[in-house]
Amino acid sequence: MAIGNSGKGYVLLAPTLLVMGLALAAPLLLLAVYSLHDQNGLALGGWTLAQYRAVLASAGYRSLFLRSIAISGLVTLVTVALAYPMAYFVAFHARRKFAWLIALTIPFWTSYLLRVFAWKIILGFDGVINSAALRLHLIDQPLSLLLYNPFAVVVTLAHAWAAFAILPIYVSLEKIDRSLLEAAGDLGDGALRRFLRITLPLSLPGVIGAAILIFVPTTGDYVTPELVGGTKGTMIANVIEVQFNSVGNWPLGAALSLVSMAMVAVIAALFVASARAAAKAAR
Amino acid sequence: MSFLSVSRVSKSFGGAAVVDAVDLSIERGEFFALLGPSGCGKTTLLRMIGGFETPDNGTIAIDGEVMNTVPPHRRPTNMVFQNYAIFPHLNVFDNIAYGLRRLRLRKDELRARAEAMLATVRLEGLGERAAGQLSGGQRQRVALARALVREPKLLLLDEPLGALDKRLREAMQVELRAIQRKVGITFLLVTHDQEEALSLSDRVAVMGAGRILQVAAPRELYERPNCRAVADFIGDMNFFHATVRQIGDSVTVNAGLLGILALPRANLAPGIRTDDHILLAIRPEHVGFSEAGVAGEIASATFLGERSHYHVKIAGRSDPVSVSGIAPTHGTVHLVFPPDHLIGLPNA
Ligand SMILES: Nc1ncnc2c1ncn2[C@@H]1O[C@H](COP(=O)(O)OP(=O)(O)OP(=O)(O)O)[C@@H](O)[C@H]1O
Numbered sequence: 001m002a003i004g005n006s007g008k009g010y011v012l013l014a015p016t017l018l019v020m021g022l023a024l025a026a027p028l029l030l031l032a033v034y035s036l037h038d039q040n041g042l043a044l045g046g047w048t049l050a051q052y053r054a055v056l057a058s059a060g061y062r063s064l065f066l067r068s069i070a071i072s073g074l075v076t077l078v079t080v081a082l083a084y085p086m087a088y089f090v091a092f093h094a095r096r097k098f099a100w101l102i103a104l105t106i107p108f109w110t111s112y113l114l115r116v117f118a119w120k121i122i123l124g125f126d127g128v129i130n131s132a133a134l135r136l137h138l139i140d141q142p143l144s145l146l147l148y149n150p151f152a153v154v155v156t157l158a159h160a161w162a163a164f165a166i167l168p169i170y171v172s173l174e175k176i177d178r179s180l181l182e183a184a185g186d187l188g189d190g191a192l193r194r195f196l197r198i199t200l201p202l203s204l205p206g207v208i209g210a211a212i213l214i215f216v217p218t219t220g221d222y223v224t225p226e227l228v229g230g231t232k233g234t235m236i237a238n239v240i241e242v243q244f245n246s247v248g249n250w251p252l253g254a255a256l257s258l259v260s261m262a263m264v265a266v267i268a269a270l271f272v273a274s275a276r277a278a279a280k281a282a283r
Numbered sequence: 284m285s286f287l288s289v290s291r292v293s294k295s296f297g298g299a300a301v302v303d304a305v306d307l308s309i310e311r312g313e314f315f316a317l318l319g320p321s322g323c324g325k326t327t328l329l330r331m332i333g334g335f336e337t338p339d340n341g342t343i344a345i346d347g348e349v350m351n352t353v354p355p356h357r358r359p360t361n362m363v364f365q366n367y368a369i370f371p372h373l374n375v376f377d378n379i380a381y382g383l384r385r386l387r388l389r390k391d392e393l394r395a396r397a398e399a400m401l402a403t404v405r406l407e408g409l410g411e412r413a414a415g416q417l418s419g420g421q422r423q424r425v426a427l428a429r430a431l432v433r434e435p436k437l438l439l440l441d442e443p444l445g446a447l448d449k450r451l452r453e454a455m456q457v458e459l460r461a462i463q464r465k466v467g468i469t470f471l472l473v474t475h476d477q478e479e480a481l482s483l484s485d486r487v488a489v490m491g492a493g494r495i496l497q498v499a500a501p502r503e504l505y506e507r508p509n510c511r512a513v514a515d516f517i518g519d520m521n522f523f524h525a526t527v528r529q530i531g532d533s534v535t536v537n538a539g540l541l542g543i544l545a546l547p548r549a550n551l552a553p554g555i556r557t558d559d560h561i562l563l564a565i566r567p568e569h570v571g572f573s574e575a576g577v578a579g580e581i582a583s584a585t586f587l588g589e590r591s592h593y594h595v596k597i598a599g600r601s602d603p604v605s606v607s608g609i610a611p612t613h614g615t616v617h618l619v620f621p622p623d624h625l626i627g628l629p630n631a
């Protein structure tokens with residue numbers, strides 16, 4: 001039997017589609033089903049929208065959502081802003097690019113958990129920063145505002161995700177044809193204008209990719225706020241975890257998860273659209 | 284002082300001299316071509332004039348101002364790059380308007396200038412086309428328009444037609460010349476296509492291995508090359524060994540197979556003295572067939588329409604003589620070498 005070109009494509013995709021279907025779509029569907037029921041003791045009750053009403057009506061959840069988005073938005077901003085110069089340096093000025101890329105990503109060969117604990121040690125009450133500052137007599141007593149707050153969460157997450165920002169930005173910068181920059185210079189642009197009119201717009205796909213790659217997973221991060229966030233640094237994932245593991249209210253947990261997903265999707269889409277528009281406007 | 288004056292300019296990369304003590308003077312409004320084989324340093328020289336490389340030695344002055352350390356964006360030059368370097372994220376109009384935006388023109392004036400330039404390069408109505416959707420010829424015209432719209436004093440073109448097919452290239456050559464006449468800007472064109480250089484330019488500089496070999500008008504370059512490298516590079520040429528016997532009003536040479544000949548004094552390259560071994564050069568179309576002369580055998584004939592091209596074997600010489608014309612017979616012919624068309628070159 002002859003299989004068309006697209007047919008062949010699907011055959012090649014089949015194993016992936018199967019795994020995705022079983023491991024991603026099915027659990028998502030299950031989550032959706034759970035979220036539309038109510039809890040009846042330990043069993044599922046009847047179909048209802050009560051969970052969503054509860055999520056949307058609660059001021060507590062709302063502020064938690066906002067905080068999660070604010071924290072991961074800040075993480076995204078900080079990470080991309082710090083990663084861009086590094087990627088730029090490697091792409092445009094470094095002699096041994098490969099060595100630099102390896103060096104920049106070595107910290108990410110260790111476990112995520114290990115890196116979070118490392119920050120806990122650095123930021124802690126008797127941690128690296130406090131003891132060093134005490135020794136140097138910069139402070140009289142340890143600062144407690146370093147750990148267990150949103151600041152600690154932002155620092156830890158930004159560091160943990162840096163490689164995911166550096167690599168896509170580096171790739172998009174590396175792809176830029178250097179003669180375009182020469183042409184821009186020839187047409188009257190100094191270094192700053194060349195950057196704003198050529199380099200930045202052409203590296204935008206990398207920046208957008210990096211931002212999405214960081215924003216989406218960090219909004220739902222659970223480990224970092226749990227370990228370094230304290231009560232002020234709690235994020236939505238911690239509450240979802242509590243619903244599933246401690247309270248046992250799976251329908252509410254499911255509804256919280258889906259609302260959070262929807263929000264992330266909407267914000268990411270808005271971000272991509274506005275970044276594109278901004279690039280269009282800058283000629 | 285000339286409009287563009289390049290004096291004793293050198294540049295080496297990693298110890299190898301790529302441009303070697305080059306002198307060049309170009310007048311305002313001239314269409315000047317820089318011709319030479321691949322890798323002889325043409326692009327490097329052009330890039331130094333555009334400001335993308337700094338000379339190791341020598342000076343480059345445009346309109347009386349020394350430019351050596353002036354960055355490209357402050358030079359009165361614009362460049363059409365060998366690969367065009369069209370901005371991929373901008374459409375045709377924005378590519379062309381790129382260099383105008385920072386001039387703080389009024390909006391309608393900017394639009395008018397860019398639109399006029401679109402018309403000059405015959406791209407009317409394609410302003411909204413995305414950069415990625417252009418054909419090779421269109422890309423070349425966008426690159427040209429983008430540079431011209433800034434009205435530079437000097438336009439640098441690095442093999443702008445190199446990537447085009449023969450038909451399009453010929454059409455674009457005509458257009459390029461017409462545009463240059465219209466805008467009156469000085470053009471410096473780099474090419475390794477001798478026909479292009481000869482047909483387009485007012486003057487041509489032939490470059491070889493980082494040096495300028497000869498600067499002359501196209502006809503002079505063709506008729507009076509000053510060395511073997513130039514003669515070889517431009518068109519087809521036959522060479523014969525000879526010795527100078529006497530230099531007077533005319534020059535007497537002993538040309539071995541061709542006998543003793545007397546050439547006009549003007550046909551002898553400067554610097555040649557009596558008793559020097561020289562090369563006598565003659566174009567295939569100047570070699571004639573006749574009843575008497577040097578006997579030879581036609582080894583091959585190529586029909587080219589109006590005339591044919593022959594390779595004629597003559598006794599005592601390993602290379603066949605190239606002859607362009609119409610042979611009276613097949614087989615054995617007699618060749619004559621009119622002294623007026625024989626040029627004496629240094630045997631280097
Ligand atoms: N940035 C550079 N670093 C090292 N070598 C270079 C550099 N640019 C050019 N060269 C060398 O200098 C020589 C001349 O190069 P150039 O590009 O000027 O040649 P060209 O005459 O323009 O040739 P083509 O007709 O092929 O474009 C070449 O051998 C090239 O390898």
Ligand SMILES: [Mg+2]
Nearest residue numbers: 325326365441
């Ligand atoms: Mg070149």
